[in-house]
Every structure is written in structure tokens, then in C-alpha cells.
Amino acid sequence: MKPRVRFAPSPTGYLHIGGARTALFNWLYARRNGGTFVLRIEDTDLERSTPESVKAILDGLKWLGIDWDEGPEVGGPFPPYFQTQRLASYKKHAEQLLAQGKAYRCYCTKEELDARRSEGGLGWKYDGKCRERKDTPNLPAVIRFKMPHGDGSYSFDDHVLGRITKTFSDLDDFVMMRADGIPLYNFGCVVDDHEMEITLVGRGQEHVNSTFPQLALYDALGWKPPTFAHFPLILGPDREKLSKRKHPEADVMLHKKNGILPEALLNFVIRLGWGHGDDEFIPVEQMKQWFGFENVGKTSGVWNPEKLVWLNQQYLKKLPIEDIAQRVTPFVPGVAAGDPRIAKLVGAFRERTKSLGEMGEKMAGYFKHGVTIDAEAAAKHLTPDGKGVLAKARDALTPLGTWNAAAIDEAVKKLAETSGLKMGAIAQPLRVAVTGTTTSPGIGETLELLGREEALSRIATALK
RNA sequence: GGCCCCAUCGUCUAGCGGUCUAGGACAUUGCCCUUUCACGGCAAGAACACGAGUUCGAAUCUCGUUGGGGUCACCA
Numbered sequence: 001m002k003p004r005v006r007f008a009p010s011p012t013g014y015l016h017i018g019g020a021r022t023a024l025f026n027w028l029y030a031r032r033n034g035g036t037f038v039l040r041i042e043d044t045d046l047e048r049s050t051p052e053s054v055k056a057i058l059d060g061l062k063w064l065g066i067d068w069d070e071g072p073e074v075g076g077p078f079p080p081y082f083q084t085q086r087l088a089s090y091k092k093h094a095e096q097l098l099a100q101g102k103a104y105r106c107y108c109t110k111e112e113l114d115a116r117r118s119e120g121g122l123g124w125k126y127d128g129k130c131r132e133r134k135d136t137p138n139l140p141a142v143i144r145f146k147m148p149h150g151d152g153s154y155s156f157d158d159h160v161l162g163r164i165t166k167t168f169s170d171l172d173d174f175v176m177m178r179a180d181g182i183p184l185y186n187f188g189c190v191v192d193d194h195e196m197e198i199t200l201v202g203r204g205q206e207h208v209n210s211t212f213p214q215l216a217l218y219d220a221l222g223w224k225p226p227t228f229a230h231f232p233l234i235l236g237p238d239r240e241k242l243s244k245r246k247h248p249e250a251d252v253m254l255h256k257k258n259g260i261l262p263e264a265l266l267n268f269v270i271r272l273g274w275g276h277g278d279d280e281f282i283p284v285e286q287m288k289q290w291f292g293f294e295n296v297g298k299t300s301g302v303w304n305p306e307k308l309v310w311l312n313q314q315y316l317k318k319l320p321i322e323d324i325a326q327r328v329t330p331f332v333p334g335v336a337a338g339d340p341r342i343a344k345l346v347g348a349f350r351e352r353t354k355s356l357g358e359m360g361e362k363m364a365g366y367f368k369h370g371v372t373i374d375a376e377a378a379a380k381h382l383t384p385d386g387k388g389v390l391a392k393a394r395d396a397l398t399p400l401g402t403w404n405a406a407a408i409d410e411a412v413k414k415l416a417e418t419s420g421l422k423m424g425a426i427a428q429p430l431r432v433a434v435t436g437t438t439t440s441p442g443i444g445e446t447l448e449l450l451g452r453e454e455a456l457s458r459i460a461t462a463l464k
Numbered sequence: 465g466g467c468c469c470c471a472u473c474g475u476c477u478a479g480c481g482g483u484c485u486a487g488g489a490c491a492u493u494g495c496c497c498u499u500u501c502a503c504g505g506c507a508a509g510a511a512c513a514c515g516a517g518u519u520c521g522a523a524u525c526u527c528g529u530u531g532g533g534g535u536c537a538c539c540a
Contacts, residue, residue, distance in 0.1 A: 010540045045539055110538065123466040123536060142538055161469065170467055170536095178538050185540045209468060209535045232470085233533070241534075268476095271489090275477055278488040297477080300533060304475050307490045317503080352502045412499080427499035439501035 003035035003199045007068070008189065010042045011053035013244055015060030015252040017303075018204055018234050021269045025231055026202045027066045028270075028291035038196055039071030041082045042189070044182050049084075060252045064262045065284065070196075078196040083188050090183040093191055093221060094143050094176060102220040103176060105141035106130040125172035140179035145187075147171045147216060154215040158208070159200075159229035159293040166212045174213050186210055190217040193226055202229040202293075205300075206241065229293050232273040233300040242303060249303055259331055259356030263319070264312035272301035281314050309354045316350045316359070324350060331360025335367055344449060348441040366449055371436035371458055378432060386429040387463060392419060393430050394459050403452040409444035433462035 007023040009015070030037035039061070043049040058072060070076025080086060097103035107130055117124045131146065148168050155165035176187035183191070193201060208230045218225040236247040244250050255265050267282050274297065276282065276290045316324060325343040329335060335342065345363045353359040365371060373382070382390070396415045400407055412430075416423050427443040434455055440446045447455045 008540090012540080042540065048539075106538095113538085117537090121465075125466095125536085164468070166468070172536090175538055180538095182538090184538070189540085204534095205469070206534055207540090210540085212468095230469085235533080239532075271476060273476090278478065280476090280489050299470055299477095301477090302475060304490070307476065310490055313503095349502095351504095409499090416499090423499040425499085431500060437501090441501080443499060 001199065003030065003033050004038060004197055005030050005035060005200050005202055006038035006040055006193070006196065006198050008040045008042050008192075008203075009057050010045060010048075011050060011057060012045060012048040013053055014056045016242070016244060017250050017252055017269065018242055019057075020060065020064060020066075020252050020265075021234065021272065022203055022231060023061060023066050024064070024266060024270060025229075025274070025291070025296070027068075028287050029200070029202065029293070030069070031288045032291050035199075036069045037067075038076065038078075038198065039068035039081065040192060040196065041072060042185070044083050044184070044188055046084075046182065056253070063256055064252070064266060083183070083192065086188075086192065087181055087183075089195065090177065090188060090191055091181055094183075094187070097145070097176075097220055098143065100220075101146070103143050103145050104131060104133070104173075105136065106144045106173075106175065107133070107137060107139050107141050126174070128173060131173060142175045142179050143177040144173040145176050145213065145216065145220070147173050147213075154212050154219075156211060156215060156225070156228055159202075159227060160232075160296045161205075161208070161230055161298060164208060164211075166209075171212055171216065176217075186213045187217065190214050190221070190223075194218070194221070194223045198226050200229065201226050202231065205230045205233050229296070232297055234269075234272055235300050235302045237303060239302060241300075247303070249305065255308075257357075259328075259358065259360070260308065260312050261315045261319070261327070261356070264308065264315045267315070268308040268311050271307075272303075273297050273299075281311070281318075313351075313354045316353070316356075321346050321350075324356075328356045328359050328363070331356045332363045332367065333360075334364075341366070341449070348445050348449060352441065365435065369454065369457075370461060371434070373432060373436040373462065374438075377436065377438045381429045381432040381438070382462060386432075389419075389421065389426055390429045390433055390459060390463060393426055394456065394463070397447070397459075398456065400452075403448060405442065405444035405448045407444075408447045409442070412443060430459070434458045 005026040007019070007026050009019050027037045029035065041054055043054070054072070061068070068074065070078065071081045094103065098105070116127065126144065130144070150168060153165050153167040155163055157163050174186060175184055177183050211228055215225055234242045236242050238246070240246070242250045248254060252265070263283065266284060270282065270287060271280065274291065274295055276295065282290070321343050324346045326337070328346060329337050329339070329342055332342065342363070345366060346359070349359050349362055353362060392415060393412065396411045397408065400411060412423070412426055415421070416426055428438065430443055431440050431446065432438060434446060434450060441449070450458070
């Protein structure tokens with residue numbers, strides 16, 4: 001049987017890094033095994049769910065290149081894919097459980113519950129006050145699941161964690177549905193996973209405990225539960241679960257803004273909790289061949305920005321120049337898409353920068369007229385001696401027939417020979433004059449990139 | 465605190481009873497290359513949490529301790 005897996009985010013904000021990885025793992029599993037990847041929006045938290053968040057999540061997934069076979073925008077055989085549009089179904093199953101005595105109406109108010117909970121302290125479980133209640137007052141009531149009592153337990157064989165068990169006594173009568181008919185997570189999730197014929201639920205480890213009430217539900221409804229895979233969490237630098245509140249890097253799109261390539265983000269994120277021997281550079285096509293739960297680790301991983309950025313540079317270096325050129329353009333202020341100079345600049349800067357943002361910043365100077373010269377650099381290289389060398393260099397360069405890196409380098413080299421100077425003694429004053437800093441690509445390359453007119457003009461300005 | 469999960473270099477990890485004086489990668493340091501900066505190459509330091517078992521033999525299996533994380537909502 002072909003597996004059917006899903007990613008079921010709650011639209012209460014942007015696409016979270018943890019969610020992105022959960023989506024990635026499920027998506028790869030589906031792709032690797034010829035299965036189906038379903039996207040379902042769990043928007044039952046009416047207070048916090050917004051259409052903007054739905055869009056943000058969809059946009060995030062698209063940016064990452066994670067496509068879904070069923071779900072919003074594409075439809076599928078089990079619509080709708082928004083939980084708030086499936087209320088009739090939850091109602092039907094809730095009433096069935098009610099009729100069978102497997103669930104009951106609870107009239108305890110939020111306030112009463114809070115009071116009893118604070119009295120009971122941490123770990124307080126619902127006391128069953130309404131469990132055996134026979135009357136049916138005309139009051140708002142939530143529906144609670146009647147958890148079995150006794151010595152039994154629920155267990156399941158997790159694809160990554162192995163067998164996990166929990167006894168009935170550690171579970172309580174959780175609420176399945178609010179008084180207004182909106183289901184809560186555990187209930188909505190079970191009904192939908194069953195109706196959408198999900199065969200395997202892959203999600204973060206923060207959900208292992210919620211697997212038990214869900215198993216109880218499958219049991220009560222007489223349904224065969226899917227299998228489960230719980231993935232290790234991604235931790236922030238403080239070693240706590242990466243959260244939107246405390247960790248800005250949890251926002252997938254923030255990385256886009258910073259000039260991280262989706263390829264690199266995917267590669268980085270998959271290595272947090274999954275590996276394939278000693279491989280580090282793993283393009284998506286390769287992931288699709290290799291990914292499996294056998295190699296998903298059990299231990300949480302800490303977010304490591306240095307490694308992300310290193311991977312990003314690996315992709316910057318390996319992707320086609322034209323491709324990078326197109327993607328870096330938005331990061332270069334005032335440059336129109338398709339400017340042919342961008343591609344040449346990419347060739348020079350892809351090995352010197354780690355993100356599109358950084359690359360764009362460095363490129364910007366090549367599109368302006370004139371430069372601001374760094375005082376420290378000037379003090380070191382534009383000394384009277386340095387200016388003397390600079391003037392000689394100008395004289396050697398001005399008559400050049402072809403203005404390209406090879407010709408320029410040759411001219412500089414010749415000047416070094418005839419004047420008895422070291423290459424550096426010539427290149428550095430030139431570099432400072434022309435870029436304002438002591439660092440740049442090779443001097444010939446730099447001058448070519450600038451263009452004859454601009455380069456000579458900058459030299460002239462520095463000489464004044 | 466109850467319950468659940470986890471435990472190899474600073475970080476991500478390889479390791480699935482002997483091939484481990486524990487391998488790779490990021491980061492760090494040094495050297496080489498070199499017109500600067502990068503890239504690249506080479507090298508170094510850096511880990512099996514602890515304690516009992518099981519076994520001829522344990523990083524690998526069992527138990528305990530300690531440590532870390534998760535979860536205990538009419539959020540998901």
C-alpha cells in the first residue's frame with residue numbers, strides 16, 4: 001500500500017523552522033516511497049488562526065520547494081482541507097461516541113476548572129465530576145472523552161523512538177469538542193487522519209504524549225490507527241525548543257530575507273536529526289533517494305547558524321552562475337533584473353560571500369560612481385609612496401587595448417618587473433583606490449568588473 | 465512535581481558486541497597556496513555523562529544514578 005502522510009500546521013503565524021522540517025521529512029518520505037503528501041490546515045483555534053498565516057505557511061512551503069499532492073489550492077479526494085470546514089464530520093462522530101457512552105457532556109465552566117486545577121497543582125487531571133452525570137441541563141457543555149479506567153495501557157511502535165507505553169491512569173478525560181462544536185486538536189486530528197486515510201503520522205516529539213489520547217479515540221471509534229514517527233526537536237542556542245517567541249531564527253522567511261538559499265536551508269535542517277553516513281552536502285534530489293526514518297535520530301539538535309551559512313556558501317559555489325545572478329539581483333540596490341554585469345560579479349563573489357545579502361552588498365559598490373575610501377586603508381596604502389606607485393599603475397593601465405582581467409594582470413605584472421616592486425605593493429594601492437578597501441577579488445578581475453572608465457576615474461580621484 | 469523521551473568532540477553527527485589508540489562536518493588554531501580577501505590543501509586541539517552488571521570482549525546490551533528536553537489548556 002502506498003503511504004499517505006500529511007503535514008498539518010496551525011495557521012497562527014509564519015512557517016516555523018520546526019514545522020518546515022516536519023513537512024520536509026513527511027514530503028521526502030512520500031516522494032521516496034511513491035506515496036501521497038497531504039497538506040491540511042488545522043485552523044480550529046479561532047482566536048489565533050488567520051488567513052494571512054495560511055498564506056504565509058503556503059508561501060513558505062513553496063519557497064522551500066515542498067509541494068503537496070492534496071490540500072489547499074490543489075484539492076484532492078478528501079476535501080475540504082481546512083478543519084473549520086469539516087465541522088459536520090466531527091459532530092457526527094462526537095454524537096456517536098456520546099450515544100455509545102464513550103464520551104459525555106461536561107458542564108464545568110472554565111473558571112471552575114481553573115480553580116480546581118490551581119488547587120490540584122501541576123499534573124492535575126480532570127476529576128471526572130461530570131463523568132457519571134445523568135441530568136442534561138440546558139447549559140453550554142463541552143464533550144469529554146471517557147477514558148477507560150483500570151489497569152490497561154496504550155502503546156505504539158514509533159518508527160524512530162521504538163515502543164512507547166502509557167497506562168490509563170496517566171491519562172484523563174480530555175475535552176474533544178467545545179460547546180460551539182469546534183473540535184480540539186486530538187479529536188479533529190484523529191477524525192481527519194482517518195477520513196483522509198493517512199497511514200503514517202510524522203510529527204515533532206512534542207506530540208508523543210498526545211498520541212495516547214488519540215489512540216484511545218481510534219480505539220473507541222473502532223478505527224485502525226496509523227503508525228507514528230516522532231522527530232527530534234530543534235533547539236535554540238539556549239537549548240530550549242525553538243519557538244517563535246524566543247527565537248527569531250524560527251521564521252523560515254527571515255532566512256529568505258537574509259539571503260539564505262532554500263536549498264541550503266533544507267540541507268541544513270535535514271541534517272538536524274537525520275544523516276546519511278558522512279555526507280554533508282545533500283541536494284534535494286539526493287534527499288529523495290536517501291531519506292528514511294531508519295536514520296532519523298532520537299536526540300534534539302541545536303540550531304547552528306555557522307553551519308547553515310557554510311552550507312549556503314557551498315550552494316552559492318555550486319549552483320549555476322545565471323541562477324545565482326537572478327536570485328541575488330533583488331539584493332543589489334538599484335540594479336535592474338537581467339543586468340549582464342551581475343553574472344560576472346557572481347563569478348567573482350560567490351567564493352567570497354556566504355549569503356545573497358552579503359553578496360549584494362559587496363556588489364553594490366560596482367554599480368556606483370566613485371567610492372568612499374576607508375580611512376585606515378588609505379593611511380596604510382595611499383601614502384606618498386603608494387600614490388607614486390598608483391600613478392605608475394595608471395600610466396601602465398591607461399593605454400591598454402583590451403580591458404580585461406588577463407590584460408590588466410599582465411600589465412601590473414610587467415610593471416612589477418620593471419619597477420622591481422612586489423605585486424602586493426602595486427595591487428594594494430590600486431585596490432584601495434578603486435574599492436576603498438583592502439579586500440576584493442583579484443586586482444585584474446576587480447578592475448575589469450568596474451569597467452575602464454570607472455576604474456580610471458576612481459584612480460584619478462585617489463591621486464588628487 | 466507526575467508522566468514520556470533522550471544522552472559520542474563547543475555544535476551537527478558516524479558507529480548498529482571485536483575492524484575504535486572512536487571517523488566526518490561546522491567552528492577554533494597553525495602551516496601551505498597567494499597581489500588583498502576568500503576559495504582550496506594539509507595539520508592540531510577537542511567526545512563515548514557516571515556507576516554497577518551481562519560477555520572472552522561494550523561507545524554499542526541490561527539496570528541504576530545524574531543531566532537535558534518534552535508534556536501536563538475549552539492551543540496545536
